[in-house]
Amino acid sequence: xxxxxxxxxxxxxxxxxxxxxxxxxxxxxxxxxxxxxxxxxxxxxxxxxxxxxxxxxxxxxxxxxxxxxxxxxxxxxxxxxxxxxxxxxxxxxxxxxxxxxxxxxxxxxxxxxxxxxxxxxxxxxxxxxxxxxxxxxxxxxxxxxxxxxxxxxxxxxxxxxxxxxxxxxxxxxxxxxxxxxxxxxxxxxxxxxxxxxxxxxxxxxxxxxxxxxxxxxxxxxxxxxxxxxxxxxxxxxxxxxxxxxxxxxxxxxxxxxxxxxxxxxxxxxxxxxxxxxxxxxxxxxxxxxxxxxxxxxxxxxxxxxxxxxxxxxxxxxxxxxxxxxxxxxxxxxxxxxxxxxxxxxxxxxxxxxxxxxxxxxxxxxxxxxxxxxxxxxxxxxxxxxxxxxxx
Numbered sequence: 001x002x003x004x005x006x007x008x009x010x011x012x013x014x015x016x017x018x019x020x021x022x023x024x025x026x027x028x029x030x031x032x033x034x035x036x037x038x039x040x041x042x043x044x045x046x047x048x049x050x051x052x053x054x055x056x057x058x059x060x061x062x063x064x065x066x067x068x069x070x071x072x073x074x075x076x077x078x079x080x081x082x083x084x085x086x087x088x089x090x091x092x093x094x095x096x097x098x099x100x101x102x103x104x105x106x107x108x109x110x111x112x113x114x115x116x117x118x119x120x121x122x123x124x125x126x127x128x129x130x131x132x133x134x135x136x137x138x139x140x141x142x143x144x145x146x147x148x149x150x151x152x153x154x155x156x157x158x159x160x161x162x163x164x165x166x167x168x169x170x171x172x173x174x175x176x177x178x179x180x181x182x183x184x185x186x187x188x189x190x191x192x193x194x195x196x197x198x199x200x201x202x203x204x205x206x207x208x209x210x211x212x213x214x215x216x217x218x219x220x221x222x223x224x225x226x227x228x229x230x231x232x233x234x235x236x237x238x239x240x241x242x243x244x245x246x247x248x249x250x251x252x253x254x255x256x257x258x259x260x261x262x263x264x265x266x267x268x269x270x271x272x273x274x275x276x277x278x279x280x281x282x283x284x285x286x287x288x289x290x291x292x293x294x295x296x297x298x299x300x301x302x303x304x305x306x307x308x309x310x311x312x313x314x315x316x317x318x319x320x321x322x323x324x325x326x327x328x329x330x331x332x333x334x335x336x337x338x339x340x341x342x343x344x345x346x347x348x349x350x351x352x353x354x355x356x357x358x359x360x361x362x363x364x365x366x367x368x369x370x371x372x373x374x375x376x377x378x379x380x381x382x383x384x385x386x387x388x389x390x391x
Contacts, residue, residue, distance in 0.1 A: 010100035014043025014111035021181025028364035038065035066094040087114035108143035116149040132160030138216040168385035178361025190282035206288025214250030222250035232334035289341040307341035
């Protein structure tokens with residue numbers, strides 16, 4: 001078994017979607033005397049269109065080791081695919097310079113995949129948080145590819161661990177740690193009155209939060225998809241906040257449509273990029289319902305007992321979650337689902353019961369303990385495919 005005195009952990013972060021949930025885990029790593037944390041910042045963090053959220057990481061006091069620009073200019077699936085190559089090139093050289101003992105990633109973005117490949121090929125231990133889930137989109141392919149490059153797996157739930165093991169990973173290196181980001185309620189520092197005042201919302205009405213991303217496998221339909229959602233929320237009697245989509249192919253089309261509708265309907269407002277975790281958490285916590293297809297939104301909404309209208313098939317692998325009201329790209333059904341989320345007592349009771357029964361973990365402490373137990377001999381050994389036992 002290989003050991004090192006001080007374990008150097010390099011976390012690869014590309015956006016609020018991974019940094020927000022990982023934040024308390026990173027704080028726990030940073031505070032441990034036997035771990036040294038550095039952060040490689042890339043992706044949307046560096047994009048002015050998305051608020052240059054790099055500044056949030058700096059404000060939190062973390063050490064930024066490298067900035068890796070990789071996003072190829074453009075909004076099509078071609079530029080999205082090409083960006084993987086530039087991310088991989090930049091991260092390969094960054095990891096070579098930094099010589100971390102562990103490359104740590106969370107989730108299923110292309111930046112994380114590039115970091116995993118760059119680390120694994122250079123014989124660095126790769127640890128993956130939140131593998132094994134399914135959502136029915138290109139994210140699944142990226143997430144499962146990360147699984148095959150990672151040496152240790154720290155999934156949120158047992159069913160995710162079972163799926164990782166089903167992919168041939170060694171059960172001794174798969175450990176359930178709970179859901180990073182499930183403590184989002186502790187980041188809610190602004191009151192509902194503060195949020196309503198800040199965004200000029202009437203206090204007496206609940207507001208709708210829309211967080212919808214493009215779906216890569218149906219990129220040609222992105223305009224229709226967001227149009228149905230916007231047509232729906234423009235008809236409700238509640239104020240609506242439209243949050244920025246991510247930078248996947250089609251994201252700019254969505255943002256343009258949001259601005260177009262906001263100019264035509266008084267109840268719609270496009271949010272500026274929400275740079276801080278506290279502001280995002282507060283906006284989400286005080287909303288009446290989340291509408292869209294964001295995986296990180298769904299994860300965080302579960303912890304806040306927030307109703308979710310899940311639009312389309314981007315999260316079809318999560319359809320069993322009791323917090324979700326699943327609808328297609330149909331403005332009438334989306335409107336009906338919003339009314340159900342805000343006024344159906346049976347649904348509300350089901351949502352509260354689901355949240356109360358979620359497994360409880362001290363995720364930051366558990367993750368730290370598994371990082372301390374890493375065997376640094378594994379990265380120089382070929383990964384073996386472990387077959388499931390025959391019945």
